[in-house]
Amino acid sequence: MKFICGSDEHGVPITIxxxxxxxxxxxVVDKYHKMMAASFKEFGISFDIYSRxxxxxxxxxxxxxxxxxxxxxxxxxxxxxHYFDEKANQFLADRYIVGTCPKCGNENAYGDQCEKCGSTxxxxxxxxxxxxxxxxxxxxxxxxxxxxxxxxxxxxIEKYIESHKDWKVNVYGQCKSWLDQxxxxxxxxxxxxxxxxxPLKDAEGKVLYVWFDAPIGYISATKELFASHAELGSAxxxxxxxxxxxxxxxxxxxxWQDKDTRLVHFIGKDNIVFHCIIFPAMLMAHGDxxxxxxxPANEFxxxxxxxxxxxxxxxxxxxxxxxxxxxxxDVLRYVLxxxxxxTKDNDFTWKDFQQKNNSELVAILGNFVxxxxxxxxxxxxxxxxxxxxxxxxxxxxxxxMSRFPKKISSSLDSFKFREALAEMMNLxxxxxxxxxxxxxxxxxxxKRIGSVLNICLQVCANLAVACEPFLPNTSVSLSSILNIGKxxxxxxxxxxxxxxxxxxxxxxxxxxxxxxxxxxxxxxxxQESRTQNPESNTTMTNATIDDFKKLDIRVGRIIEAxxxxxxxxPAYKLKIDFGKETGMKNSSAQxxxxxxxxxxxxxxxxxxxxxxxxKVGPFVSEVLTLGVPxxxxxxxxxxxxxxxxxxxKLS
Ligand SMILES: [Zn+2]
Numbered sequence: 001m002k003f004i005c006g007s008d009e010h011g012v013p014i015t016i017x018x019x020x021x022x023x024x025x026x027x028v029v030d031k032y033h034k035m036m037a038a039s040f041k042e043f044g045i046s047f048d049i050y051s052r053x054x055x056x057x058x059x060x061x062x063x064x065x066x067x068x069x070x071x072x073x074x075x076x077x078x079x080x081x082h083y084f085d086e087k088a089n090q091f092l093a094d095r096y097i098v099g100t101c102p103k104c105g106n107e108n109a110y111g112d113q114c115e116k117c118g119s120t121x122x123x124x125x126x127x128x129x130x131x132x133x134x135x136x137x138x139x140x141x142x143x144x145x146x147x148x149x150x151x152x153x154x155x156x157i158e159k160y161i162e163s164h165k166d167w168k169v170n171v172y173g174q175c176k177s178w179l180d181q182x183x184x185x186x187x188x189x190x191x192x193x194x195x196x197x198x199p200l201k202d203a204e205g206k207v208l209y210v211w212f213d214a215p216i217g218y219i220s221a222t223k224e225l226f227a228s229h230a231e232l233g234s235a236x237x238x239x240x241x242x243x244x245x246x247x248x249x250x251x252x253x254x255x256w257q258d259k260d261t262r263l264v265h266f267i268g269k270d271n272i273v274f275h276c277i278i279f280p281a282m283l284m285a286h287g288d289x290x291x292x293x294x295x296p297a298n299e300f301x302x303x304x305x306x307x308x309x310x311x312x313x314x315x316x317x318x319x320x321x322x323x324x325x326x327x328x329x330d331v332l333r334y335v336l337x338x339x340x341x342x343t344k345d346n347d348f349t350w351k352d353f354q355q356k357n358n359s360e361l362v363a364i365l366g367n368f369v370x371x372x373x374x375x376x377x378x379x380x381x382x383x384x385x386x387x388x389x390x391x392x393x394x395x396x397x398x399x400x401m402s403r404f405p406k407k408i409s410s411s412l413d414s415f416k417f418r419e420a421l422a423e424m425m426n427l428x429x430x431x432x433x434x435x436x437x438x439x440x441x442x443x444x445x446x447k448r449i450g451s452v453l454n455i456c457l458q459v460c461a462n463l464a465v466a467c468e469p470f471l472p473n474t475s476v477s478l479s480s481i482l483n484i485g486k487x488x489x490x491x492x493x494x495x496x497x498x499x500x501x502x503x504x505x506x507x508x509x510x511x512x513x514x515x516x517x518x519x520x521x522x523x524x525x526x527q528e529s530r531t532q533n534p535e536s537n538t539t540m541t542n543a544t545i546d547d548f549k550k551l552d553i554r555v556g557r558i559i560e561a562x563x564x565x566x567x568x569x570p571a572y573k574l575k576i577d578f579g580k581e582t583g584m585k586n587s588s589a590q591x592x593x594x595x596x597x598x599x600x601x602x603x604x605x606x607x608x609x610x611x612x613x614x615k616v617g618p619f620v621s622e623v624l625t626l627g628v629p630x631x632x633x634x635x636x637x638x639x640x641x642x643x644x645x646x647x648x649k650l651s
Contacts, residue, residue: 002255004221006051007033010195011210012093019133025194029054039318043329044472051221053196053213058220062213063199065286066188070200074285075146076185083111083123083138085131090205091191092123092131092138099126143191145206146198150183153281157183160280160291168415170343171297174272186278188212215279219256219289226251257288265295272297296415299341303348304526305612313529316348316522324522330471331357331511337421337470349612350526354519357511365428365463365474366511368435372456373481373507375440375449384457384502385450394455397434398495401427401462405492408466417470424466431459454500457482461497465489474510481505523615531568552610553626553650554578555640556585561600564588566617572597573619579647582609585622593634606638606650 009029018025033052040050051058069075083092094111101109102125106116111123123129124140131138150157161175188209189198195207226249255261265275275295283289302308308315321332335353338360339346376382390398404427411420440452460478465487468475479486482498483505491497560575570592576585587607591600607623614621627635640648 002049002222002225003047004049004051004218004225005047006049006053006217006221007036008210008214008217009033009052009054010207010213012095012192015093015192015194016095026054035319042322043318043333049221049225051217051224053217053220055220055224057224057227058213058217059196061220061223062196062208062216065216065219065282066196066208066212067199069148069282069285070146072285072287074148075188076149077144078147078185078187079142079144081140082143082191083129083131084141084143085133085136085138087134087136088131090133090193091141091143092133093190093192094123096132097123097126097129097138098132099129102127144202145187145189145191147185148188148212148278148281148285149185150278150281151185153284154179154183156284157277157281160284161276164294167294168296168343170269170299171272171276171295174269175276178273178277183277211274211278212282215274215282219252222252222255256290259290261290262293263290265292265297267295267297269297269299294415296342299343300345301336301339301341301348302345304350304523305347313532314526324518327473330474331361331514334361334421334471337417340418342416342418347612350519350522351612354514354516357514360425361511362513364425364432365467366509368428368432368456369460369463369478369481369510370507371435372431372453372460373504376453376457376504377507379440379446379449379453382504384498384500384504385454386500387451387454388447389451393434393437394451397430397455397459400430401459401495402493404462404466405489408469408492409489412469421470424463424470427459427466428463431456431463434459454498455495457498457504458495461487462492462494465492477508477510481507481510520615527615550610551608551650552582553606554582554609555644555646555648555650556582556605556607556609556623556625557646558600558603558605559584561595561597563597564619566619568617571616572600574600574625576605576607576623576625577646578607578609578623579645581647585609586620587623587625588616588619588621589625589627589635589637591627591635591637593632594630594636603637604640604644604646606640 007029014025014028018028021028029052037050040046053062083097084090085092085096092111097111098108099111100107101114101117101119101121103119104114104117106114109116109119109121109126111121111126111129113120129138130136158179161172161179165172167175186209189203189206189212190209191205192207193205195210196213197203198206198208256263267275272295275292275297280291283291300307303314303316306314322329325331331353335348335356338356339348339352373382376385379385387394404423407423408420411417411423435452435456438452440449443449443452461482461484464475464478464482464484467478468487468489476486481504483503484498487497556576556578558574559577560573562573562575564571564573567588567590569590571588571590572592572595574587574589576587577583578585585607605625607625609623611624626638628638630636
């Protein structure tokens with residue numbers, strides 16, 4: 001088994017970022033590749049190779065792949081018209097064209113999308129198009145590109161997807177919906193100067209489409225992996241050709257061209273179509289390769305109820321996290337795994353982070369290990385006592401111990417990482433419960449105390465193995481507390497890992513409590529970036545009926561309105577009654593210009609009641625009252641026109 005990963009370093013957004021920062025695209029990708037590789041390492045995420053698509057080996061591999069398809073006459077050539085900037089002397093990618101949105105009149109809509117109204121656009125839809133490179137009006141010019149005829153491959157791809165009904169529902173469903181809409185030919189080349197050059201004579205100024213070259217990156221990285229290992233990671237490796245780093249090794253083929261190879265892609269849902277339809281279509285067309293066997297894609301993870309966005313700084317940056325939570329990599333790993341959006345979108349909140357740390361890692365896992373160690377020190381001078389004569393309860397726990405490895409590995413094998421992690425925690429929970437029920441500190445029979453603690457210590461040793469895939473640092477700490485070397489998975493389930501008389505190491509707390517103030521600081525930091533990036537509130541994408549159903553919007557009656565002197569902008573503190581089901585909620589509202597406190601009292605309004613509570617200074621705003629701006633851009637509350645019942649749900 002090999003874990004292959006890498007940075008995808010081509011595509012238009014990188015060239016835009018480079019222009020913005022006044023540096024070259026290469027400098028952009030150098031910076032981010034280094035940052036990402038460092039973060040993976042810091043957080044205990046390891047690969048057999050972490051490569052990048054700007055490497056020479058990759059350019060060679062991708063261009064050879066394209067050439068093979070070209071020679072097999074797979075592509076269709078099509079001449080289409082695209083906007084061209086005569087001053088900058090180049091074709092313009094959709095994102096390089098701005099103009100007025102024909103749907104909403106926004107003057108800064110992009111060639112592919114209006115971020116104000118969320119419409120998907122084509123560059124020729126824009127009124128008054130302008131090039132962002134020169135500010136000039138672009139002209140339409142003919143250009144030739146090479147298309148992968150996905151339409152002709154429809155039935156072949158359908159057959160492939162239908163043979164994978166075992167895939168996760170969200171993945172299979174998305175593929176089905178693409179296929180139902182009928183596949184269209186897709187251009188595999190672009191008029192752009194950043195990327196893998198199209199290896200054809202009449203293709204000057206063209207590169208491979210980023211989603212053509214990026215997945216081939218997995219193949220290139222595998223080639224590099226089996227190349228001379230001394231070269232890997234060295235600064236010079238990036239510029240070496242395949243021949244130079246690989247010699248004649250064909251070892252990589254075993255992982256790509258042997259029919260028994262199982263290829264699995266771990267990705268997010270926005271990349272499903274590329275890994276499940278386009279890449280397999282490319283591999284089918286080539287003919288020498290195995291197809292992805294599974295693509296257990298995750299859905300999206302949001303942050304405090306809002307879509308994560310690095311450009312708006314609505315994110316938790318790993319390097320900042322490490323500074324603020326030193327040595328707590330495993331806490332973040334734990335929370336992310338237990339919250340992983342495996343089947344639907346999920347939300348990361350700081351409150352939940354604190355709660356999972358305090359009431360699971362500290363209270364269950366950490367507490368169990370610590371109590372076991374302290375008691376062993378007290379009664380047996382920190383040596384493993386012998387276990388004699390087992391009670392029914394002892395046997396039950398030992399049976400549970402021997403059962404858990406199979407449970408965890410079968411969950412992992414079916415990509416149910418949350419479930420696997422929960423099984424690990426269940427073992428700690430069982431240990432905790434056993435200790436509480438047996439109360440060795442109340443016993444006088446030394447033999448019995450010894451048996452209880454021996455079993456608890458065996459559970460600790462098993463936890464050191466069981467937590468390794470999820471909490472690698474904790475696994476190391478726990479092994480050192482127990483004074484044992486690194487255990488193997490095959491040791492898991494054994495009830496005699498620690499021998500009688502074994503000298504244990506020094507007890508120390510595996511996790512510590514995270515206080516409210518620490519969490520409040522993180523929430524405030526995020527809110528700060530929200531005020532600094534107000535456009536975040538106007539960015540729209542198409543919503544689905546499911547998105548709408550997620551919102552719990554209810555009628556409430558304002559019971560109290562009070563001044564809010566601590567707020568940054570003039571606001572009231574409202575107390576709103578939402579009836580039996582939802583109860584009384586607090587909310588802050590910037591509506592002082594349009595309403596007096598007296599006018600607000602008794603008013604019926606609408607509010608979203610299921611957003612996570614938001615800190616506004618010293619006050620917690622629990623619901624979001626709905627309002628619209630008047631002509632002075634001051635908020636007017638949305639009120640139900642007729643007298644409706646408090647607590648009524650918008651539908
Ligand atoms: Zn628009």
